[in-house]
Amino acid sequence: xxxxxxxxxxxxxxxxxxxxxxxxxxxxxxxxxxxxxxxxxxxxxxxxxxxxxxxxxxxxxxxxxxxxxxxxxxxxxxxxxxxxxxxxxxxxxxxxxxxxxxxxxxxxxxxxxxxxxxxxxxxxxxxxxxxxxxxxxxxxxxxxxxxxxxxxxxxxxxxxxxxxxxxxxxxxxxxxxxxxxxxxxxxxxxxxxxxxxxxxxxxxxxxxxxxxxxxxxxxxxxxxxxxxxxxxxxxxxxxxxxxxxxxxxxxxxxxxxxxxxxxxxxxxxxxxxxxxxxxxxxxxxxxxxxxxxxxxxxxxxxxxxxxxxxxxxxxxxxxxxxxxxxxxxxxxxxxxxxxxxxxxxxxxxxxxxxxxxxxxxxxxxxxxxxxxxxxxxxxxxxxxxxxxxxxxxxxxxxxxxxxxxxxxxxxxxxxxxxxxxxxxxxxxxxxxxxxxxxxxxxxxxxxxxxxxxxxxxxxxxxxxxxxxxxxxxxxxxxxxxxxxxxxxxxxxxxxxxxxxxxxxxxxxxxxxxxxxxxxxxxxxxxxxxxxxxxxxxxxxxxxxxxxxxxxxxxxxxx
Amino acid sequence: xxxxxxxxxxxxxxxxxxxxxxxxxxxxxxxxxxxxxxxxxxxxxxxxxxxxxxxxxxxxxxxxxxxxxxxxxxxxxxxxxxxxxxxxxxxxxxxxxxxxxxxxxxxxxxxxxxxxxxxxxxxxxxxxxxxxxxxxxxxxxxxxxxxxxxxxxxxxxxxxxxxxxxxxxxxxxxxxxxxxxxxxxxxxx
Numbered sequence: 001x002x003x004x005x006x007x008x009x010x011x012x013x014x015x016x017x018x019x020x021x022x023x024x025x026x027x028x029x030x031x032x033x034x035x036x037x038x039x040x041x042x043x044x045x046x047x048x049x050x051x052x053x054x055x056x057x058x059x060x061x062x063x064x065x066x067x068x069x070x071x072x073x074x075x076x077x078x079x080x081x082x083x084x085x086x087x088x089x090x091x092x093x094x095x096x097x098x099x100x101x102x103x104x105x106x107x108x109x110x111x112x113x114x115x116x117x118x119x120x121x122x123x124x125x126x127x128x129x130x131x132x133x134x135x136x137x138x139x140x141x142x143x144x145x146x147x148x149x150x151x152x153x154x155x156x157x158x159x160x161x162x163x164x165x166x167x168x169x170x171x172x173x174x175x176x177x178x179x180x181x182x183x184x185x186x187x188x189x190x191x192x193x194x195x196x197x198x199x200x201x202x203x204x205x206x207x208x209x210x211x212x213x214x215x216x217x218x219x220x221x222x223x224x225x226x227x228x229x230x231x232x233x234x235x236x237x238x239x240x241x242x243x244x245x246x247x248x249x250x251x252x253x254x255x256x257x258x259x260x261x262x263x264x265x266x267x268x269x270x271x272x273x274x275x276x277x278x279x280x281x282x283x284x285x286x287x288x289x290x291x292x293x294x295x296x297x298x299x300x301x302x303x304x305x306x307x308x309x310x311x312x313x314x315x316x317x318x319x320x321x322x323x324x325x326x327x328x329x330x331x332x333x334x335x336x337x338x339x340x341x342x343x344x345x346x347x348x349x350x351x352x353x354x355x356x357x358x359x360x361x362x363x364x365x366x367x368x369x370x371x372x373x374x375x376x377x378x379x380x381x382x383x384x385x386x387x388x389x390x391x392x393x394x395x396x397x398x399x400x401x402x403x404x405x406x407x408x409x410x411x412x413x414x415x416x417x418x419x420x421x422x423x424x425x426x427x428x429x430x431x432x433x434x435x436x437x438x439x440x441x442x443x444x445x446x447x448x449x450x451x452x453x454x455x456x457x458x459x460x461x462x463x464x465x466x467x468x469x470x471x472x473x474x475x476x477x478x479x480x481x482x483x484x485x486x487x488x489x490x491x492x493x494x495x496x497x498x499x500x501x502x503x504x505x506x507x508x509x510x511x512x513x514x515x516x517x518x519x520x521x522x523x524x525x526x527x528x529x530x531x532x533x534x535x536x537x538x539x540x541x542x543x544x545x546x547x548x549x550x551x552x553x554x555x556x557x558x
Numbered sequence: 559x560x561x562x563x564x565x566x567x568x569x570x571x572x573x574x575x576x577x578x579x580x581x582x583x584x585x586x587x588x589x590x591x592x593x594x595x596x597x598x599x600x601x602x603x604x605x606x607x608x609x610x611x612x613x614x615x616x617x618x619x620x621x622x623x624x625x626x627x628x629x630x631x632x633x634x635x636x637x638x639x640x641x642x643x644x645x646x647x648x649x650x651x652x653x654x655x656x657x658x659x660x661x662x663x664x665x666x667x668x669x670x671x672x673x674x675x676x677x678x679x680x681x682x683x684x685x686x687x688x689x690x691x692x693x694x695x696x697x698x699x700x701x702x703x704x705x706x707x708x709x710x711x712x713x714x715x716x717x718x719x720x721x722x723x724x725x726x727x728x729x730x731x732x733x734x735x736x737x738x739x740x741x742x743x744x745x746x747x
Binding site: 033037041085087107131135153385391392393394396 | 630631632633636637641642658661662665666668669673740
C-alpha cells in the first residue's frame with residue numbers, strides 16, 4: 001500500500017479504517033492491482049516517476065458516506081480526488097492531479113432521482129452514466145433526449161463538470177450550460193445546494209438556475225472546491241423531425257462568408273444542430289464522414305495531381321486547387337448544418353438558410369431527406385447516434401492496428417485551444433500551429449479545421465500521441481507545453497486539459513498578475529483549510545503545496 | 559500532432575497494446591493469466607467480420623458454449639444484454655474480437671469487479687493459410703475446457719510463429735480474451 005506524501009503510515013491506516021467503517025471494507029481499495037485501475041490509461045508520463053498514482057480508493061453510495069469520508073480526510077489531512085466515472089480519456093482519466101490522493105469513486109452513486117418530462121429536466125447522482133440515463137428515458141418512453149458526448153460511457157455530472165460537449169442543440173450540447181442546480185459536499189464536510197435548491201422545499205430546483213444572490217455553480221466545474229453529489233440538467237424535448245444539409249463552396253476565400261453566414265444563422269436560432277466543417281479538396285472529412293469511414297475498407301487512391309496541388313495550396317497557391325475542384329466537381333469547403341424541430345419548420349429554416357448562403361458565388365446545396373422522429377430501427381443503423389441523443393462506444397472501433405493504421409500509438413492527449421469563430425482566425429491558427437509543429441519537430445498537417453461544439457467560438461482539437469516510449473513522450477510533452485505558450489501568445493486559450501498540463505494552462509490565464517488564479521487560491525484557502533480537496537486540479541493548489549508547484553513550473557521553464 | 563478528425567481517421571482513439579504477437583500466438587498470455595474463482599461463463603463473443611473469429615465462434619457453439627456475434631462496435635451488445643446483466647451479477651465473458659471490443663469491455667468490466675484474466679493477440683503469419691493451425695478452434699476448445707474446471711487458470715500459450723506479414727485491407731489483429739472475477743490474493747501464473 002502506498003501512502004500519500006506528508007501523511008504518516010499510522011494516520012493513513014487510521015483514515016483507511018474510518019473509510020472502511022463509513023462505506024464497508026469491501027468498498028475501500030488499497031491493493032496495487034486495484035490502484036492500477038485508477039491510473040490514467042493515456043498518461044503522458046507512462047512509466048515515468050511523474051505518472052500520477054492514487055494511494056487508495058473509496059466508493060461511497062450515499063451523501064452521508066461522502067460527508068463522512070471528507071471529515072475523515074480532514075482529520076488526518078489525507079488528500080481526496082473525486083471522480084464520477086473517470087472516463088475522460090485524453091484529459092486525465094481517473095488519475096489524481098496530485099499523486100497520493102485517495103480517489104473518491106462515485107460510480108456507486110448511480111441513481112436517476114427524477115426525469116420530469118413536462119419540464120424536460122432531470123436530477124441525477126454522479127455515478128449515473130449516459131447509458132443509465134438513456135435507458136431510464138427509453139424504458140419509460142419519455143419524450144426527452146439527453147445530449148451525449150462521444151464516446152458516451154462517461155457521466156452527465158462528470159462530463160459537465162469537466163465542461164464537455166455533445167452534438168445536438170447549442171443549449172444542450174454545452175453540458176455545463178445545460179445544468180440546473182447542484183448539491184455539493186464542501187471540503188469541511190458540510191452539505192450545500194445551489195440555485196433554487198438552497199430554498200428548503202423549493203419546487204423549482206431544476207427549473208430556475210440561479211436562485212438568489214451570487215451564482216456560484218461555475219466554481220464547482222473544473223475545480224477543487226467540493227464533491228458534487230447531485231446535479232440537475234435540462235433535457236432536450238424530443239424533436240418531431242431532423243434535417244441534415246450541406247453547403248458546398250468552391251474557393252478558398254469562401255470560408256470568410258461561409259462562417260459569417262453560419263454565425264448569423266446559428267446565433268439567430270435558424271440552424272440549431274452542431275455545424276460540421278469539411279474540405280473535399282484538402283482531404284478533410286467532416287466528423288460525420290469520418291464516422292462513416294471507420295470501417296477498415298480499401299480506400300480509393302488519391303489522385304497524385306490532387307496531392308501535389310494540396311501541397312502547393314499549403315504553400316499559398318490556392319487557385320490551382322480551386323481550378324482542379326471546378327474540373328472534378330469537388331468543393332473546397334463543405335458546411336454541414338443540422339436542424340431539429342417540426343418538419344415544416346425545419347424545411348422552411350433550410351430554405352431560408354439557402355437564401356442566406358446564396359450570396360456566395362457558385363455555392364451549391366444538398367440535403368438529406370427529413371427524418372421523422374423517433375428513429376425506426378432501420379434509420380438507427382444509418383445515422384450518427386450522438387446527434388440523436390444516443391450514447392455509443394463506436395469511436396473505439398477505430399482504435400486498433402489495421403491496414404490503414406499499421407503503427408498505432410498507445411493513447412492520446414488532447415490539445416484544444418479556443419479560437420474566434422471567423423475564417424481569419426482559422427487561417428491564422430493554421431499558420432501558427434504549422435510553424436510551431438515544424439519548430440517542435442511534430443508532424444505538420446497541411447490544413448486543419450476547427451469544430452463547432454460551442455456557440456460563438458471555434459475549437460481546435462489536436463491529438464498528441466502517447467506512446468510506450470519514454471523519450472517520445474518527453475518530446476511530445478515538451479512540444480505540448482510550447483504549444484500552450486504559442487497559443488496564448490496569440491490570444492487562444494485551452495478549454496480543458498489533462499492534469500499534466502493544467503498548471504501550464506492556468507499560468508497562461510495571467511491577466512493582471514494572475515488575478516484570477518490568486519482569487520481561486522483565496523477561495524481555496526478559505527473553504528479548504530487543510531487543502532484536502534483535489535489538490536492541483538486545474539492548477540489550483542492548497543497553500544502548503546504551492547511551493548512545489550512553483551518549483552515544477554520553473555523546472556519546465558529551464 | 560493530428561487533428562481530432564485526422565486522429566479519428568488514423569485510428570488511435572483506443573489505447574493499444576505494445577506487444578505484436580502472431581496468429582495463434584498469444585505470447586503475452588502465459589504471464590497474464592490470473593486465476594479466478596469459477597463463475598459460469600455468460601457468453602463467448604466473436605467478431606462476425608473476421609473469418610477466424612467466426613471459426614472460433616462456431617467451435618465454441620459446437621462445444622455448447624453460449625455464443626454472441628458482433629461487428630466491431632460493442633455498443634448494441636453492451637446496451638441490450640451486458641449492461642443490465644452486469645448490474646445484477648458479474649458474469650464472465652470470453653471472446654475473439656478486434657482490440658476495440660476488448661478495450662471497451664475490459665473497462666466496463668472493471669466497474670463490476672472483473673478483470674481480463676487471459677488475453678492473447680493474434681496477427682497474420684507470413685506464408686498464408688497453409689502454415690496455419692486452426693488456432694481459433696483451439697482457443698475455443700481451451701476456453702471450453704477451462705470453463706468446465708474450477709478456475710480460469712491454465713489457458714496455455716499457443717504455437718508461436720517466426721514472422722508476421724503486413725495486414726491487408728480489412729484485416730486487424732484479433733484478440734482472444736477472458737473477462738472474469740479475479741480471485742484476490744491468488745498468485746499470477
